[in-house]
Amino acid sequence: MTDFPLAHLDARKFAALDDTDIALSPQLNVVLGDNGAGKSQLMKLLYSTTFVLQDGRVTGETSIREYETRLAKKLVGVFRPNSLGRLVTRTQGRSRAEVSVRYGNANDALEFSFASNSKTAVKITSRPSMPTVSSQDETDRPVFLPPHELLSIYPGFVSLYDNYKVEFDETWRDTASLLGKKPLRGPREKNASKAIKPLEEVLRGSIFDAGDTFYLQRWGLGNLEAHLLADGERKLAEIVRLVTTGTLLQSGYLFWDEPEASLNPATQRVVAKTIGHLAKTGTQVFIATHSLFLLRELVLELEGKDTEVRYIGLRADKPAQSVSSLDDLDFLAALEAEAAQEERYFSSPVDAL
Structure with a gap:
């Protein structure tokens, strides 16, 4: 809480x-x-x-x-x-x-x-x-999600924001940084898995990152880059990621x-x-x-x-x-x-x- x-x-x-x-x-x-x-x-x-x-x-x-x-x-x-x-x-x-x-x-x-x-x-x-x-x-931690999804622009966005003048407000930078946190391990991981289960059922897969790119491991169909997902799917994937890292898990x-x-x-x-x-x-x-x-x-x-x-x-x-x-x-x-x-x-x- x-x-x-x-x-x-x-x-x-x-x-x-x-x-x-x-x-x-x-x-x-x-x-x-x-x-x-x-x-x-x-x-x-x-x-x-x-x-x-x-x-x-x-x-x-x-x-x-x-x-x-x-x-x-x-x-x-x-x-x-x-x-x-x-x-x-x-x-x-x-x-x-x-x-x-x-x-x-x-x-x-x-x-x-x-x-x-x-x-x-x-x-x-x-x-x-x-x-x-x-x-x-x-x-x-407070999280601000704008109407536009951020998952597909995550690679390099924080560095871009910090080093160049870009026309995005600071909530985009803050949230991109939180998306880059590593997933939980240990007892809290089970709580996170339970919380995201309904979203993973809609996505028909689980979200993971490889280096600086997010993927959806579509059940039975292999991995899809975040850029290949629909906008709505990427928005759901954002919530999945923020829960699995503990940012939005019971607090x-x-x-x-x-x-x-x-x-x-x-x-x-x-x-x-x-x-x-x-x-x-x-x-x-x-x-x-x-x-x-x-x-x-x-x-x-x-x-x-x-x-x-x-x-x-x-x-x-x-x-x-x-x-x-x-x-x-x-x-x-x-x-x-x-x-x-x-x-x-x-x-x-x-x-x-």
Whole structure:
């Protein structure tokens, strides 16, 4: 189980998150809203703060000044603004973004702010105390999965990112680095094998690496390079790899942006089961989705089954919502549009086509 689960976010004038005061589930958080409402920005903000705090546990850093430098650098690397102040919600005149992130089991929240004219300066006024650990493998590592799969670009990507200016945000580099970790051996390997079994059944094989290239050992058909797999298969293979290395095994944080991308409905059902399994066994999961199908599968998989789910609704013109039941969300334009289309199609299929 994650030692310090994200518990609460209060963000004011941070990018699209102008009025966001929400409780978070230690198990599964489903972020919903229209395009431009701030779904990815919310997850990237939580990813950035968690990355910096967990990294500090390894380095043993205690200086507030060093944390301010690292946090500012991470926010710029993840969001890729021309300057840090560009992340302040646009208003006339100068303004200031203010963020408070609270972690369960931690005594204080991480509280920081920065001005709209800031280049790289963040001001931290409060920071949680977390015990140091001896290595990265012993921390709860955050993972950010973008809609595009990373498995096929993994060979050489970290070196490319570190040595050249490339137009990818820093989450891609971080995740590629985690994909390169070696698989578990020993008692925890059995737990990992159990967790990935449903995904391997969909893939009809197991994932392994040979040097700097990933392969799928297709049962009865030999080995296939990751580049020869479908996009959806590579996304599933990413999760398999992150579980087998222990990054997402009964611990850690998963931020998954549009997990339904490139996946057919049958595979989305497997993804919903995988998300449910990760959430129930100790990984704190955040997903942002536009898929009504995936959302319904998650409801069927988890609600009423001893899993705490928070549905986070974002709208550009309203305060953010965090509720424990989908029925309590005020408005979900994309999902309601899909439901309306379904009703039109079955009531008058000729006209709908």
